[in-house]
Amino acid sequence: PAPAQAPADAPARAIDVGITDQAGVLSPGDQDLLRVETERIAFPPQVQRVEYLVFDDGNDNLNDTAERFAQAERPDLVSQDREKWAPGTLIVANDIDSRKVGIYCGDDVCAALDIFEGRHLDGSLEAMKDPMRRDNHAVGLLAGAQAAADPTVLAPESEGMPSWLPWALG
Known part of the structure; x- marks a missing residue:
């Protein structure tokens, strides 16, 4: 029998990419x-869209800023019950004034990327920080999305308290 033909490359799955730049720091080239680069990221099929949000309100709690923005201006980013982020959605955000970064997602996306909490989420957030420190917001946002999609990106394990310390203090 003739050898089987190699499978054809699957066409790249289109990811919807949204950009909200309330700070006005992303040029048309940045956008x-x-x-372009977000569509090249190998996301699991649960990720249907990636939203990049840039704020400049200086609020110390980026979580609250992102949630208020979504509830007031982008209800498509929250679930129907308005208690969670919308399914299929990955949100990568920063606030240029407070210098905070965040990654948010619908439950399905968070589960697929394993970024509800823990070392992968922490590593993904850390990947954003160096470019942000240099005011390269587009690269920082992209680094967050790339890191979130890469399960090998992990924050270092904390050393924690040595096991002998309670005995020394007690």
């Missing part, structure tokens, strides 16, 4: 970079 093009985010759109």
Whole structure:
């Protein structure tokens, strides 16, 4: 029998990419970079869209800023019960004034990427920080999305308290 033909490469799955730049720091070239490079990321099928959010309100709690924005201006980013992020959605955000970064997602996406909490989420957030420190917001946002999709990106394990310390203190 003739050998089986190699499977054809599957066409790249289109990811919807949204960009909200309330701070006005992303140039048209930055936005093009985010759109083009995001579609090259090997996300699991649960990720249907990636939203990049840039704020400049200086609020110390980026979680609250992102939630208020979504509830007031982008209800498509929250679930129907308005208690969680919308299924299929990965949100990568930063606030240029407070210098905070965040990654949010619908439960299905968080489970597929394993970024509800823990070392992978922490590593993904850490990947964003160096470019952000240099005011390269587009690269920082993209680094967050890339790291979230890469399960090998982990924050270092904390050393914690040595096991002998309670005995020394007690």
